[in-house]
Amino acid sequence: SERRIYQYNAEPWFGIASVVKVPIMLTVMDRAIDEGRPLTADESALLAAMIVESDNEATTALWNTIGGAPAVQGFLETSGVRGAFIDAQDWGDSKMSAESAARLLGKLLNGEILDAPNRTLAMQLMSHVDPVQDWGAVVAGEFEGETGVKNGWYPEYDGWVLASAGYVVPDAGPTYTVAIFTSDWLYFHDGVNSIEGIAGLISTALSGE
Numbered sequence: 511s512e513r514r515i516y517q518y519n520a521e522p523w524f525g526i527a528s529v530v531k532v533p534i535m536l537t538v539m540d541r542a543i544d545e546g547r548p549l550t551a552d553e554s555a556l557l558a559a560m561i562v563e564s565d566n567e568a569t570t571a572l573w574n575t576i577g578g579a580p581a582v583q584g585f586l587e588t589s590g591v592r593g594a595f596i597d598a599q600d601w602g603d604s605k606m607s608a609e610s611a612a613r614l615l616g617k618l619l620n621g622e623i624l625d626a627p628n629r630t631l632a633m634q635l636m637s638h639v640d641p642v643q644d645w646g647a648v649v650a651g652e653f654e655g656e657t658g659v660k661n662g663w664y665p666e667y668d669g670w671v672l673a674s675a676g677y678v679v680p681d682a683g684p685t686y687t688v689a690i691f692t693s694d695w696l697y698f699h700d701g702v703n704s705i706e707g708i709a710g711l712i713s714t715a716l717s718g719e
Contacts, residue, residue, distance in 0.1 A: 516712075520609035523595060524691035525671040527662030528564050529611065530582075530596065530604040532675065535561060535635070536618070537585040538572050539628040549628075561635040561660060564643055566602075573601050589614070589623050602664065611675045611689035619677055619685060633658050636676065645702050646674025647688045649709045655680035669694035672701035674709075683717045
């Protein structure tokens with residue numbers, strides 16, 4: 511099938527805050543696959559808390575279990591995803607380009623990373639984030655189909671960092687992944703509205719092809 515990449519200012523690295531939980535999740539799953547075993551009950555519970563609720567304590571527990579930044583950075587590089595800096599001191603300070611995040615999710619959807627059960631679980635978790643956190647790069651209600659998202663937000667001294675990455679598998683039209691990373695927002699909701707405005711334009715353009 512045909513693959514296209516659309517981007518605007520997608521190469522610079524941005525702070526991604528809790529969006530880093532996606533590569534952490536994929537690294538946990540990849541390690542289990544390498545060890546020839548299913549996820550443990552504890553891993554499954556922590557993954558759900560990390561993605562669905564964006565729980566930071568669950569994230570840190572998984573982070574410590576896999577070996578922190580070197581493990582996540584290694585997974586990304588082995589997967590062929592460049593353009594990321596996973597901070598060794600604080601996972602929340604990690605940076606990534608929007609292009610790299612979208613490519614990573616594309617590899618997930620296309621079956622290029624993980625195995626089928628773990629890919630299904632990863633997408634399922636992203637499709638069931640807490641309703642309060644269900645905003646951003648995936649505009650819900652614009653189409654029939656499956657969507658998943660993981661957002662990150664953090665109030666830096668010069669404004670909010672707001673990052674959003676997700677996937678869309680519509681019943682009709684092309685499947686796509688999208689990442690929109692921003693910073694320096696004075697008001698949280700202004701940033702969210704801007705991201706969703708961009709996401710809406712993307713959805714309209716792709717569904718009209």
